[in-house]
Amino acid sequence: MSAAQGAMPEAAGLAARGLTVHIGGKTVCRDLDIVFGAGQCWAMLGRNGAGKTTLLHTLAGLRPAASGTVELDGRPLAALSRRQVARRLGLLPQSHQDPFPARVLETALSGRHPHLAPWQWEGPLDIELARRALARVDLAGLETRMVDSLSGGERRRLGLATVLTQDPAIALLDEPVNHLDLHHQVALLAMLREATRSGERTAVMALHDLNLVARYCDHVLMLFGEGEVLHGPTERVLTTENLARLLGHPIGRVTSEVGPLYFPM
Amino acid sequence: MRARLLLPLLGLLTLASLAMALLSGSLAVGPVELLHILTGGRGTGMAREVVLDLRLPRTLAAFATGALLAQAGALMQVLLRNPLADPYVLGISGGAATAALVALGVGLGGLALSVSAFAGALVAMILVFGLAHGGGTWSPNRLLLTGVVLAAGWGALISLLLALSPNASLRGMLFWLMGDLSGAAHPATALTVAAAGLVLALPLARELNVLTTGTLQAGALGVNVTRLHAAIYLLASLLTAAAVTVAGSIGFVGLVVPHALRLLGVRDHRVLLPGAALLGGALLVLADTLARTVAAPQQLPVGVITAALGVPLFLVLLRRGYR
Numbered sequence: 001m002s003a004a005q006g007a008m009p010e011a012a013g014l015a016a017r018g019l020t021v022h023i024g025g026k027t028v029c030r031d032l033d034i035v036f037g038a039g040q041c042w043a044m045l046g047r048n049g050a051g052k053t054t055l056l057h058t059l060a061g062l063r064p065a066a067s068g069t070v071e072l073d074g075r076p077l078a079a080l081s082r083r084q085v086a087r088r089l090g091l092l093p094q095s096h097q098d099p100f101p102a103r104v105l106e107t108a109l110s111g112r113h114p115h116l117a118p119w120q121w122e123g124p125l126d127i128e129l130a131r132r133a134l135a136r137v138d139l140a141g142l143e144t145r146m147v148d149s150l151s152g153g154e155r156r157r158l159g160l161a162t163v164l165t166q167d168p169a170i171a172l173l174d175e176p177v178n179h180l181d182l183h184h185q186v187a188l189l190a191m192l193r194e195a196t197r198s199g200e201r202t203a204v205m206a207l208h209d210l211n212l213v214a215r216y217c218d219h220v221l222m223l224f225g226e227g228e229v230l231h232g233p234t235e236r237v238l239t240t241e242n243l244a245r246l247l248g249h250p251i252g253r254v255t256s257e258v259g260p261l262y263f264p265m
Numbered sequence: 266m267r268a269r270l271l272l273p274l275l276g277l278l279t280l281a282s283l284a285m286a287l288l289s290g291s292l293a294v295g296p297v298e299l300l301h302i303l304t305g306g307r308g309t310g311m312a313r314e315v316v317l318d319l320r321l322p323r324t325l326a327a328f329a330t331g332a333l334l335a336q337a338g339a340l341m342q343v344l345l346r347n348p349l350a351d352p353y354v355l356g357i358s359g360g361a362a363t364a365a366l367v368a369l370g371v372g373l374g375g376l377a378l379s380v381s382a383f384a385g386a387l388v389a390m391i392l393v394f395g396l397a398h399g400g401g402t403w404s405p406n407r408l409l410l411t412g413v414v415l416a417a418g419w420g421a422l423i424s425l426l427l428a429l430s431p432n433a434s435l436r437g438m439l440f441w442l443m444g445d446l447s448g449a450a451h452p453a454t455a456l457t458v459a460a461a462g463l464v465l466a467l468p469l470a471r472e473l474n475v476l477t478t479g480t481l482q483a484g485a486l487g488v489n490v491t492r493l494h495a496a497i498y499l500l501a502s503l504l505t506a507a508a509v510t511v512a513g514s515i516g517f518v519g520l521v522v523p524h525a526l527r528l529l530g531v532r533d534h535r536v537l538l539p540g541a542a543l544l545g546g547a548l549l550v551l552a553d554t555l556a557r558t559v560a561a562p563q564q565l566p567v568g569v570i571t572a573a574l575g576v577p578l579f580l581v582l583l584r585r586g587y588r
Binding site: 057060062081082083084085086087090091093096097098099100101102103106107110111113114116118119121162166 | 342343346347348468471472474475477478479481482484485486487488489527532533535
């Protein structure tokens with residue numbers, strides 16, 4: 001039975017219930033209850049080593065939690081197959097591994113994997129979806145390039161194109177703007193914001209750039225380390241006091257024509 | 266488009282290699298006579314016996330062994346996420362060789378030798394899997410290190426057995442270690458295993474494609490990575506065990522054939538796996554034909570010929586670069 005055939009879920013989206021996550025003797029979060037609702041664009045903030053990546057992997061079901069559950073559309077992840085999960089939830093890893101040669105289009109096309117039956121070959125429709133995803137991240141024309149000939153930023157955008165081809169309702173993105181130039185950072189976040197605004201999609205991103213967070217994310221989850229977390233709408237949570245405590249560095253804020261701007265003091 | 270051409274081409278290459286193997290040897294058999302013999306028609310008694318009882322079983326055994334090794338190599342490379350992995354890297358052939366040498370040392374041969382080699386391969390396989398799995402976590406690196414260290418251990422045992430063995434049995438042992446198809450009389454089992462391996466691996470082929478981009482990415486794209494790893498390990502190990510049981514440790518095929526196909530631009534494992542089986546089989550049939558004819562009546566170790574064919578072929582492909 002596929003997820004789509006199940007009874008209409010009460011809560012579309014991703015939720016953590018009493019979630020406790022440890023890594024390397026550290027607590028990332030303790031008894032975390034949180035709902036990443038449809039239509040929301042979340043930023044995950046924290047210092048290096050606070051556990052952003054670990055929490056994203058746990059939310060994706062790729063790492064066991066110490067206790068508590070992660071629910072996808074109201075059903076615990078453990079009750080779903082990886083394939084069922086992958087049709088609804090995508091993850092952009094922090095880095096990419098390419099030990100084997102591959103072409104750009106083939107890599108983007110792998111996003112269709114969870115949607116195809118085991119014996120099914122990618123058809124013209126799948127290729128069209130992958131091409132469109134590549135165009136959305138400004139990689140049109142590079143379809144036949146070898147992946148190892150791409151620049152760091154292009155490789156990153158190819159990773160995003162793979163997620164876009166997968167087309168999950170919930171996208172977990174681990175530092176999606178890493179390696180991207182300024183234009184592509186803004187273009188990418190604007191696109192993700194647009195996608196969530198349609199009301200059916202959710203994005204949860206680990207980010208470091210406070211100004212991008214302020215401009216594009218409507219919700220913020222702060223990981224303070226040692227299990228303490230704070231989450232809520234951006235305008236309520238993204239204060240200079242919270243940020244100074246979170247980052248261990250005094251933060252200033254000014255208002256500008258594009259909204260608030262944050263800077264280290 | 267290239268892929269669609271490749272498999273038929275490899276099929277033709279396979280047929281050509283089989284024909285060449287059946288036509289070559291000290292007794293001249295013409296193509297027309299060969300067709301007659303193979304189709305059950307008339308043929309002179311002598312030619313008939315040579316083709317059907319000697320050349321055909323050995324040729325089919327060579328094909329099956331090459332197909333087994335090339336498939337196992339392709340699977341191991343994905344499992345260990347290392348294009349340099351070969352079927353022997355985890356010590357499965359070492360376990361088989363150790364057991365085979367013990368069997369040869371006590372004077373066993375034929376079926377008992379095969380059973381012993383297969384048992385040795387199974388022991389090596391279970392040992393690697395058990396030890397690599399021990400800590401609970403299971404990573405390609407841990408598996409690779411466990412396998413490489415155990416392979417070194419098997420290597421030491423093999424050296425010890427060679428040092429302790431009387432001169433009379435050394436020659437047979439060395440031939441076994443270098444790979445030898447002269448004793449392979451019953452190809453049906455190996456052919457069945459090679460075909461079964463392909464049938465079992467093909468449904469996993471698209472998952473293998475995804476796995477080449479990393480375990481995390483594969484998990485995110487809906488692959489049950491733990492289960493897939495276990496399946497590939499079991500499959501690759503059993504294919505390797507079957508190959509070494511038939512022909513000893515023939516080197517090079519398992520490393521070079523999948524890689525040569527990758528250099529030719531085959532990246533989709535749905536094409537790569539059957540392609541590797543065909544190319545590996547054809548390469549070993551050619552190599553074995555040369556091994557038994559080049560210096561006839563002297564037989565050369567087939568492993569020497571696979572290297573002599575494989576090294577230049579591989580270097581040429583490598584110079585061209587990935588397509």
